[in-house]
Amino acid sequence: MFANSRIKRRSRASSPTATRLAAYPAARVEISEEQRQDIKEAFELFDSDKDHAIDYHELRAAMRALGFEAQKSEVLKIIRDFDKTGKGLLQMDDFIRVMSEKIAERDPLDEIKRAFELFDDDGTGKISLRNLRRVAKELNENIDDQELEAMIEEFDLDQDGEINEQEFIAIMMDDS
Known part of the structure; x- marks a missing residue:
């Protein structure tokens, strides 16, 4: 009898649902209130x-709106892992x-580059x-050209009249 109960416990702990849910920690992930x-x-x-529920198409659109280009297989896996209704x-x-x-896993530098x-938008490598x-x-x-030029001037370290990617990264990562 004891051996059987151990087998049952082990099979429950390694059930497909338990394995899938383990991929998404239950603990509250550290994201900002604005992100939440x-x-x-x-x-x-x-x-x-x-x-108060979304289907495959709604989930995929919501993920895109949040900046994630999820593949069909990933969206289906999320629904399969969390579908409580069977619908x-x-x-x-x-x-x-x-x-x-997903947001907590993002690399901040990649987000800044994006x-x-x-x-x-013209792909010159400069703003x-x-x-x-x-x-x-x-x-x-409603910002006039003078204000926009002042913004560029403030952060244009190489004085070329435009903001390159490194200057942009410095602006975005400035904690002051």
Whole structure:
């Protein structure tokens, strides 16, 4: 009898569900409150029927909105690992758990470089006045050219009139 109970315990501990859930730690991952709010807002935005659960397509769109280009297999695995209803749905608390873990795993330097590319839409390797003007317009910010030029001048270490990737990284990593 004792031998049988050990076998049962071992099989439960190594069940497929336990193994899958172990990939997503239950402990609260260290992310900022702003990031946590972004995750929640993405979920709410893509929960089109407002049933507090999202399906495959909604999950993939929400992940993209948060900056993750997830492959079909990854999205399906997340749903398979967390689907509590058997209907192919992911609940909000599980979405927050998974996305918090993914955000915590991001390399900050990679994120900064990705942000630089958003500014450098013409692929010159530098952020020009024209690039800043476009971003300000996209964000509906009313900033005149004088202010934009002052921003460039403040951070343009090599004095070429534009912000290169290294200067951008220095700006973004400045803790002061």
